[in-house]
Amino acid sequence: ETGVTQTPRHLVMGMTNKKSLKCEQHLGHNAMYWYKQSAKKPLELMFVYSLEERVENNSVPSRFSPECPNSSHLFLHLHTLQPEDSALYLCASSQVYSLAGVGRGGELFFGEGSRLTVL
Amino acid sequence: ELKVEQNPLFLSMQEGKNYTIYCNYSTTSDRLYWYRQDPGKSLESLFVLLSNGAVKQEGRLMASLDTKARLSTLHITAAVHDLSATYFCAVNDMDSNYQLIWGAGTKLIIKP
Numbered sequence: 105e106t107g108v109t110q111t112p113r114h115l116v117m118g119m120t121n122k123k124s125l126k127c128e129q130h131l132g133h134n135a136m137y138w139y140k141q142s143a144k145k146p147l148e149l150m151f152v153y154s155l156e157e158r159v160e161n162n163s164v165p166s167r168f169s170p171e172c173p174n175s176s177h178l179f180l181h182l183h184t185l186q187p188e189d190s191a192l193y194l195c196a197s198s199q200v201y202s203l204a205g206v207g208r209g210g211e212l213f214f215g216e217g218s219r220l221t222v223l
Numbered sequence: 224e225l226k227v228e229q230n231p232l233f234l235s236m237q238e239g240k241n242y243t244i245y246c247n248y249s250t251t252s253d254r255l256y257w258y259r260q261d262p263g264k265s266l267e268s269l270f271v272l273l274s275n276g277a278v279k280q281e282g283r284l285m286a287s288l289d290t291k292a293r294l295s296t297l298h299i300t301a302a303v304h305d306l307s308a309t310y311f312c313a314v315n316d317m318d319s320n321y322q323l324i325w326g327a328g329t330k331l332i333i334k335p
Contacts, residue, residue, distance in 0.1 A: 108265070146227070146325040147311070194266070211256070212323075214265040 106130055110195050110215035117185065118223050125180040125218045127195030135201040136178040137212065138170060141192040153178060154201035185222045192217040226250045227314055229326035237334055239301050244329045246295040246312035254315045255295045257286050259308045260328070266311065269297075302333045 138150040152160035153172040169181040196212040230245045257269040270279045272288035285298045309328045
């Protein structure tokens with residue numbers, strides 16, 4: 105396996121369900137990210153983990169709960185979601201977290217996303 | 224306040240033509256990224272532009288950065304169908320602790 109892999113690729117859930125999205129990176133990177141991509145909107149950063157510690161949480165509702173057990177794996181636990189949470193959820197990794205002062209760094213490597221539909 | 228604005232948001236063009244996608248930003252930034260996304264696929268990094276006047280080229284795509292004008296362009300030369308995708312620019316926002324601010328994307332359709 106190479107790059108960043110996400111599972112499942114598609115998920116349909118009811119508003120009362122609990123599910124999880126999984127992300128795995130095989131690049132040896134130190135930082136991992138969850139992004140939300142909705143139609144006709146810019147990418148929204150949800151969470152950032154650097155060396156397994158959460159470093160950013162951009163006012164995301166508590167019905168989204170991230171977990172980073174090690175630097176290669178990232179989860180997004182979902183419960184009691186709303187229909188407006190339907191979107192493509194993208195996982196990404198980068199070599200380091202800080203965008204400042206890194207040569208060509210800051211470049212993000214994305215997974216193919218998990219398409220979530222909340223009924 | 225829209226910090227990163229792409230123009231146009233949708234573009235349909237014929238193969239063989241040239242066109243330019245614009246990325247304007249309103250914040251202070253020292254680097255700009257261009258990404259490509261095919262339908263149902265991940266975002267793929269195309270270019271990282273690090274300084275004023277930077278120009279990078281890959282095949283039929285050429286990106287440039289003017290930090291004084293706060294403008295980047297992605298120029299497509301003699302377009303081919305395989306370049307159909309959505310293109311995103313993103314800037315490193317120095318006014319907000321180096322957050323990465325994304326444009327809404329330009330959906331490019333190239334017709335044979």
